[in-house]
């Protein structure tokens with residue numbers, strides 16, 4: 001399979017090793033990636049794909065993290081269930097954007113945009129006194145900016161307070177700035193699908209608009 005087929009809910013089999021340069025517990029690299037870079041895709045085998053029910057159940061089971069706990073315990077990845085989204089903001093990029101390598105997937109064109117997206121939120125059972133304000137590198141945001149002239153439109157596209165959806169933020173820290181956490185993915189599920197999967201939506205403020 002090609003690397004571009006590494007879709008979000010695929011389960012893949014691949015041999016990995018610890019990274020020499022990245023000491024976060026959750027960071028790995030594909031074995032032999034240096035010597036065999038051109039043929040890396042041959043090492044990745046898709047073995048399964050999660051059904052909608054499995055996606056919902058896995059995401060909800062992993063959720064409940066707060067950046068403050070993750071940071072104190074030096075955990076680099078977490079799943080947040082936001083209880084309240086306060087605002088979505090665009091900030092112009094003034095300096096060279098930070099390189100992010102958490103997902104193992106190259107975020108093509110991420111540095112070609114003039115602005116960055118931030119979400120200001122509180123998570124369920126939040127341990128932080130002030131709301132989180134995290135940079136969002138969700139793929140759908142960049143896809144939106146590629147297709148639309150007005151970057152501000154992404155705020156409407158996120159459609160806050162859509163009661164028919166529940167949202168989760170997959171967050172992670174930065175390799176060279178481990179206390180800084182960003183939103184890697186915004187995951188959203190229809191509450192009707194959640195109920196069918198046996199997961200209670202809990203009526204949080206919704207983000208939606210990334211199609212599907």
Ligand SMILES: [Zn+2]
Nearest residue numbers: 066123126127
């Ligand atoms: Zn929190």
